[in-house]
Amino acid sequence: MGKRKALLSLKLQSFSDRDKVWEKHKVNGELVATHYADSQFADYSRRIALCGESLDFELVNDQLKLKNTWFCRVRHCPICQWRRSLKWKAKAYAMMPKLVEDFPKARWLFVTLTVKNCAIADLRETITWMHEGFKRMSKLKAFPATGWIKATEVTMGQDGLAHPHFHCLLMVSPSYFSGAYYLSKERWGSMWQQSLRADYAPIIDIRAVQKGDDLAELIPEILKYQTKESDLTADREWLLELTQQLHKTRAIAIGGVLRDYMRELANEPEDLTDEVTGEQGEENVLTFSWHGDEKHYILEY
Template structure:
């Protein structure tokens, strides 16, 4: 017999609260799709997204802790489904984490930087065009002299809502760079990053740009420098990829 008090995943597993949170937002977005005839099919797909989740018990080798792990599920794969976006973010994090030990080993002296690139708010109806312009601008910036020393990067897009209902799209970029880009011949001042982004966007105003280094930390007792670096970068990657869509 079903227990009527157990309605949500968190009733069974409190640590899986993100499932319920994203599923709730997905219901809201799906409801909006259902209001437009041409998008009803997306709303219908989202209504059943993650409706059936099969979990199994799994023991973590590192700690011996036993917890529920997802074994089987059906996802709608609608581009703007909050559940699928969240799962996609976790997938990219996992892929990067798998590659991280080799990256740290191959580039032991590399440093890491956050670069956030913004534009002026635009109307919701102009968002698609603005994102196209931003993507084209980033492609132009990649071949500029100041950007060429960058050894690799990951970039995500976030769109927030202004107080007046306008859209505020911006890029979050995590870059792996040589030490010289932070304190050497390759150092790029904040004012120059603003100028570069303005030129690549082909706008007449100075867009907001935030650039900051990921500060290294000393290894803990018994911890190697490579492990300390990998753990540091893991946090930076999680911060960047949480915006992935």
């Protein structure tokens, strides 16, 4: 019995502090699967419950590298949402050198565009309205961006309403920050309200990316997730309606000159993440299985 307890103590987090995040996402996945059970999305529940049940890692240079597992490919699965964001980040990193080479003097803006909270049942209509507003704004003469990445995020407000908003990374000319080309926050807000055709002044946030900042480190902030895991797990009915409202919508859009550099991001299937494939049973492969009662991945022998 003592030997068995010792073996069971060999948890994934004991081998790799970096990979303990798997356990966080798996625990949240179990909560999401429970929410989906006995609903029109019962198949999602079954798939999420099996997602990442067994992880095969290869030991490479004293670090664990994921070699094989099964992903459920459900859009709101915490594990797959996390893995999807990693894939987008990797693609963005690979695209950056050519972009920086072609536009060495370009400057960048972080822009967050919001609207009033809406009922979760009105989310699809609200997001469509926002996309139409952004399209109109991008055609305004004063709009300074020559290219942009636009990511849609939806969070849950304290009142239970949905809070859809855009996180945008805009590429602008160096001349944007001089003289007549510069747009104040008030001017940005006015343009967004005008383009939305809203009868109120929506809240926005504009921040300049400083010279010398590593753009490859900034893009992942745009591509983190569409909905926080804490919101996915908080309320069953909210999640079910969110799933219905976001079905077949796109989380990421690329515009202007950035299309030529980040086309793969724009065309990425939103409900899929790459499967990790590879032969199993090799001597340097370590397999960790999920033990739901202990909420840990534990090494198999």
